[in-house]
Amino acid sequence: MSAPHDTGTDDQTTLTTDSAALAGELFAPGVGAQAGPPTTPAAGTGTAGEATPGAHSHGGPTPTGSPAERFTSPDPDAFGDPTGREEDWRFTPMRRIRPLLQGAASDAHLQWDTDLPDGVELTAVEADDPLIKGLPEPVDRLAALTRQRSGGAAVVRVPAEAKLDRPVTLRLTGTGSEDVVWGQVVVEVGAFAEATVVLDHSGSARYSGGVSVLAGDGAQVTLVSVQDWAPGSVHAGQYDTVVGRDASVSQVVVTLGGDLVRLVSNVAYAGPGGSAELYGVYFADETQHQEHRLWVDHSVPQCRSNVLYKGALQGEEAHTVWVGDVRIRPAAVGTETYELNRNLVLTDGARADSVPNLEIETGEIVGAGHASATGRFDDEQLFYLCSRGIDAETARRLVVRGFFADVVQRIGIPELQDRLMGTVEARLGQLPGLAEQPVEA
Amino acid sequence: MSVLEIRDLHVSVGDGDDAKEILRGVDLTIRSGETHAIMGPNGSGKSTLAYSIAGHPKYTVTSGSVTLDGEDVLAMSVDERARAGLFLAMQYPVEVPGVSVSNFLRTAATAVKGEAPKLRTWVKDVKTEMAGLEMDAAFAERNVNEGFSGGEKKRHEILQMRLLKPKIAVLDETDSGLDVDALRVVSEGVNRTREDSDLGVLLITHYTRILRYIKPDFVHVFIAGRFVEEGGPELADKLESEGYAAYVKDSADVAAAEAAAS
Numbered sequence: 001m002s003a004p005h006d007t008g009t010d011d012q013t014t015l016t017t018d019s020a021a022l023a024g025e026l027f028a029p030g031v032g033a034q035a036g037p038p039t040t041p042a043a044g045t046g047t048a049g050e051a052t053p054g055a056h057s058h059g060g061p062t063p064t065g066s067p068a069e070r071f072t073s074p075d076p077d078a079f080g081d082p083t084g085r086e087e088d089w090r091f092t093p094m095r096r097i098r099p100l101l102q103g104a105a106s107d108a109h110l111q112w113d114t115d116l117p118d119g120v121e122l123t124a125v126e127a128d129d130p131l132i133k134g135l136p137e138p139v140d141r142l143a144a145l146t147r148q149r150s151g152g153a154a155v156v157r158v159p160a161e162a163k164l165d166r167p168v169t170l171r172l173t174g175t176g177s178e179d180v181v182w183g184q185v186v187v188e189v190g191a192f193a194e195a196t197v198v199l200d201h202s203g204s205a206r207y208s209g210g211v212s213v214l215a216g217d218g219a220q221v222t223l224v225s226v227q228d229w230a231p232g233s234v235h236a237g238q239y240d241t242v243v244g245r246d247a248s249v250s251q252v253v254v255t256l257g258g259d260l261v262r263l264v265s266n267v268a269y270a271g272p273g274g275s276a277e278l279y280g281v282y283f284a285d286e287t288q289h290q291e292h293r294l295w296v297d298h299s300v301p302q303c304r305s306n307v308l309y310k311g312a313l314q315g316e317e318a319h320t321v322w323v324g325d326v327r328i329r330p331a332a333v334g335t336e337t338y339e340l341n342r343n344l345v346l347t348d349g350a351r352a353d354s355v356p357n358l359e360i361e362t363g364e365i366v367g368a369g370h371a372s373a374t375g376r377f378d379d380e381q382l383f384y385l386c387s388r389g390i391d392a393e394t395a396r397r398l399v400v401r402g403f404f405a406d407v408v409q410r411i412g413i414p415e416l417q418d419r420l421m422g423t424v425e426a427r428l429g430q431l432p433g434l435a436e437q438p439v440e441a
Numbered sequence: 442m443s444v445l446e447i448r449d450l451h452v453s454v455g456d457g458d459d460a461k462e463i464l465r466g467v468d469l470t471i472r473s474g475e476t477h478a479i480m481g482p483n484g485s486g487k488s489t490l491a492y493s494i495a496g497h498p499k500y501t502v503t504s505g506s507v508t509l510d511g512e513d514v515l516a517m518s519v520d521e522r523a524r525a526g527l528f529l530a531m532q533y534p535v536e537v538p539g540v541s542v543s544n545f546l547r548t549a550a551t552a553v554k555g556e557a558p559k560l561r562t563w564v565k566d567v568k569t570e571m572a573g574l575e576m577d578a579a580f581a582e583r584n585v586n587e588g589f590s591g592g593e594k595k596r597h598e599i600l601q602m603r604l605l606k607p608k609i610a611v612l613d614e615t616d617s618g619l620d621v622d623a624l625r626v627v628s629e630g631v632n633r634t635r636e637d638s639d640l641g642v643l644l645i646t647h648y649t650r651i652l653r654y655i656k657p658d659f660v661h662v663f664i665a666g667r668f669v670e671e672g673g674p675e676l677a678d679k680l681e682s683e684g685y686a687a688y689v690k691d692s693a694d695v696a697a698a699e700a701a702a703s
Contacts, residue, residue, distance in 0.1 A: 379498065384535040384585075387495050388549035388601060389523035398548065402539030402584070409539070 070295070072137035076148060079141035088140050091321040091353055093289055096260045100208045100236050101142055103180030105149045110181055110205060112154075113171040117164040120195075121157040131155065131186060135212045136240040136268060139295070143238035143264065146182050146208045153184035153212075156197060160190030160216060167196040167224075167413055174205025174233060183209035187223065191216035191244070197223050198416065202257070204230040209237045213251075217244040217271065223251045224411050228423065229258030236262045243303070245271025252411050253280040253309075255290045256423055262291040272302040272334075279308050280322075281407045283427055284350065286315030293323040294339070298332035304366075307339035310407050312400060313350035314427075321353045324370065333364035343374040344403055400428055443510050443526065443608040443641060445471045445494075450505035452486075452493045460501075463489040465666035467505070471609055473639040478652055478677065481663035482685045487645045488532060490663070491613040494643075495529040496522050509609065524553055526608030530598035530615050537585040542597065543567070545585045546604060553605050570603045573633065575626050592623030599630040609641040610634075616651035628654030649681040664688045 073079065082101065084094040094101075116122055125131055132153055138144035156168055170185070189195050199211065215221045227235055235258050243249050255261045267276045282290045296305045311320045324339045343352035356370035377399060385395035404424050408417050452464035463486045471477055481487050493500045494507060496519040507514040509525055517525060537545065546567060551557045558566075571580060574596045586594055595615050602610050612631065616624055632655060634640050644655060652660075652674070660676040661668050662685075669688050670676065 380535045381537050383495075383497055383519060384531070384537065385545075385549075386519035387523055387529055387531075388545075388605065389520050389552035390548055391520045391552065392518070394548065394552070395520075398540050398545070399537065402537055405539030406584070407539075 070139060072139050074137055074144055074147055076138075076141050076144040079144060082141060088293075091291060091319075091323075092262055093260065093319075096234065096289065097142070097236065097262065099206050100180055100234055101145070103145075103182075103206065103208070106177075106179035106182065108177040108179035108181045109175075110172040110183065110201075110207065111175055111203070113173070115166070115169040115171075116156075117166050117168060119159055119162045120164065120168050121155075121159075123155050123157065124152055125155055125186075126152045129153075131188075132184075135186065135210075135214075136242065136266060138210075138238060139264060139266065140238075142208060142236055143210060146210050146236075146238070147184060149182040150184035150210065151182075153186045153210075155186045155188060158187075158189045158193045158195040160193055162190065162193040162195065164193075164195050167198050167222075169198045169200060171200045171202070172207075172209075174201075174203030174207060174229065176204040178206070181205055181207045181209070183207065185209065185211045187211070187213045187221070189213070189215050189219045189221045192218040194220045195222070196412065197221070198413070199223070199225045200228070200416075201226060201235065202228045202230070203233075205233050205235070207233070207235045207237075209235070210240070211237060212240045212242070213249065214242050215244050215247040215249045217246060219244055219247045219249075221247070221249045222412065223249070224413070224416070225251070225253050225263075226416070226420065227253075227255040227258055227261050227263075229261070231257070231259060233258040234260045236260075237264070239263060239265040241265070241267045241276060243267065243269045243274035243276050246273035248275040248277075250277040250410070251279065252407070253278075253282075253292065254408070254411075254420055255280070255282040255292070256420070256427070258288070258290075260289045260291075262289075262293075264293045265295070267294075267296040267305060269298065269300045269303045272300050274300075274303040276303075276305045277308075277410075278305070278339075279407050279410050280310070281404050282309075282311040282320055283404070283424060284311065284313045284315075284318035284320045285427065287317045289319045289321075291321040291323075293321075294325060296324075296326045296337065296339075298326070298328045298335045298337065301332055302334040303332065304336040305339075306337070307341075307370075308407060309341045310344070310403055311342070311352060312344040312346055312403065313352055314346040316349040318350040319353075320351075321355075322372075323353075323355045323357070325357045325359075326368070326370070327359040328361055328365060328368060330361045333362055334366055335362075335368065336366035337368050339370040341372045342403075344400065345374065345376055346400070397428060401425065442639070443473045444508075445469075445514075445527070445609045445641065445643075446506075446508045447490075447494070448506045448508075450490075450493065450507060451503045452489055452500050453503055454489070454500055462503070463500070463666055464493065467667060469643075469661070469668070471641045471643055473608065473641050474635075475659065476635065476642040476644060476655065476657045477659045477661060478644045478646060478655075478657035479661050479663050480646055480649070480677065480680055482689055483647065485663050486666040487647075487663050488613055489666075491529055491532075491611045491643075491645055494522075494527060494611055495519065520552065523605070523607075524555075528602050528605060528607035528610040530595070530602060530610065530612045532614040532617060534586045534589075534594045534598055536587045538587055540585050541582055542585055543581040546581075546601065549601065550604055566604065570600055573603070574600055574630050576600065591618035592620065592627075595619060595623065595627050596630070599627050603630060603634060606638065607640065609643065611643040611645065613645045614647060615644075616646055616648060624651060625654060631655050649677050652677045662688055664691075 082089040138147050187197050284290045322341045328335045341354045352374045354372040356372050382395050447469040450467040453460045453462045662670040
């Protein structure tokens with residue numbers, strides 16, 4: 001472990017890896033240990049992986065060296081077959097992801113229903129197309145297999161300076177095939193265009209799909225990816241975002257359904273002045289595994305990134321994983337970055353892993369920070385609501401609903417937001433004790 | 442006509458060996474239509490009194506009683522106290538991300554009134570009250586206390602008091618952090634309520650400034666967990682000119698003596 005980063009930003013860096021400290025961070029100081037819901041996470045929750053307390057990953061193997069480069073390759077065999085002991089795979093239940101890792105090449109497809117506003121083009125390109133060659137490379141074996149077997153990509157093109165009158169919607173529905181569906185979607189948004197693209201996944205599938213968003217200079221892009229899969233579905237995907245000069249990209253990931261969902265979101269900046277907002281919500285029920293890994297690579301000056309992921313868990317063996325890596329390279333002066341992960345553990349027997357990592361290689365930055373908190377309800381919020389006459393059950397429902405709405409309302413598409421909140425409500429309805437009173441709309 | 446009676450109230454925070462007594466025998470009676478100002482220096486326990494009345498779980502009542510019209514308040518849950526007619530305007534209102542003000546207000550009103558208010562009159566009432574507190578209509582769509590300025594938070598507290606119509610309202614340093622404009626607006630909101638209802642008010646403050654806007658019937662000086670003096674509005678004038686020094690010195694002597702004895 002290197003010396004603490006000496007950038008003058010320590011006060012903003014609030015990583016906590018001890019579970020008690022995590023709970024303490026979520027709740028106001030001095031509150032708890034009295035009546036009301038427990039304020040310490042249930043056994044087996046609130047871990048921060050196997051990181052040792054205070055384990056910042058700033059710096060590298062030597063105090064002056066840079067961390068090892070992240071290995072990428074289009075060749076699946078360059079990675080070797082994961083065993084589950086690798087850093088990238090250590091949280092993933094290998095037995096359940098193997099159907100994808102060992103899946104054969106196939107012609108299976110998701111059913112596509114698309115809504116394309118005027119000016120938007122949906123085409124297919126072959127694997128040897130220069131566009132494919134130019135995409136950010138796969139970061140693990142499964143992503144490389146996906147790139148190889150998808151045999152090209154579906155490309156959504158938004159012309160430069162276009163201002164779409166409605167979102168581009170790709171409804172991708174699993175048809176229940178046992179065969180693995182391999183896919184690659186590329187969203188190419190021209191300079192100064194403004195576009196929102198929704199990938200709406202549902203149905204039953206074994207799906208391994210890459211998504212690359214290429215945002216041109218000055219473009220404003222929102223990518224929404226909804227994972228509302230039927231039970232039993234398995235979904236993995238590498239999401240790459242390349243942010244053009246002065247472009248602004250917002251990604252909203254909503255993971256609700258499926259047996260296992262594992263998404264790896266990478267952000268790179270093609271020029272200075274870029275901005276990336278990465279929002280996510282996930283809601284894991286009994287036995288669901290939901291894993292979100294983020295990697296934001298600040299390699300050019302004057303860019304910013306902001307990460308907000310919130311998850312709730314209920315039921316035995318619900319497991320969520322959030323890993324947020326941010327690297328600020330020596331050239332990336334003027335960087336501003338913050339990442340926050342919050343997990344709300346609604347019942348015993350659920351497990352939330354949360355691992356923020358920040359590597360800072362230049363002191364010339366605006367700010368860098370991260371925070372992670374896993375715990376039960378915030379007592380102060382509940383007290384505030386109850387002090388207005390609202391009973392504790394209704395107050396809890398309001399808080400959980402608000403916990404999700406906080407992120408969902410950033411999608412900016414009211415119909416979709418309503419649908420997602422409806423799904424959340426229905427899921428909360430299954431929670432004993434929270435179901436007793438309806439919440440006023 | 443309602444009466445809130447506090448008798449020999451002792452309250453501590455912390456557990457076991459870490460327990461610390463904050464309130465050390467508080468006696469107070471507030472009747473409908475009366476406004477009581479409680480004044481005291483920082484750390485005297487004023488806010489603890491407010492939170493104890495509201496039932497915050499951080500505070501443990503070790504002895505004494507609080508009753509509202511003879512009903513045992515201490516036996517009630519936090520929400521039951523609010524439904525019984527107690528209201529606490531908080532010094533530091535809590536952010537509730539993702540919950541809109543309008544949803545929150547309607548849920549609270551439904552809980553306190555026991556049935557959902559009729560939508561048409563409710564919307565009109567909320568608009569009227571917000572206008573009275575010089576709050577923009579867009580306010581209702583924001584998340585509860587999220588990103589509110591100090592003045593907005595306090596207006597929002599008074600808005601809730603106006604809509605929930607409690608019997609007794611405890612205003613915990615509602616004046617702190619307010620500029621003169623916000624202080625005037627908030628005070629007018631309280632005064633309107635005193636005029637159009639028989640609300641009893643427990644006004645907790647560190648400064649005499651707010652008492653120029655909200656005229657108290659009684660002024661109580663609160664030092665080190667208990668009342669040390671009571672009087673009429675003239676007592677506030679005395680505090681204005683002389684401060685708490687005389688009281689604090691006395692209590693510091695007492696505290697020192699107690700510390701030496703323990």
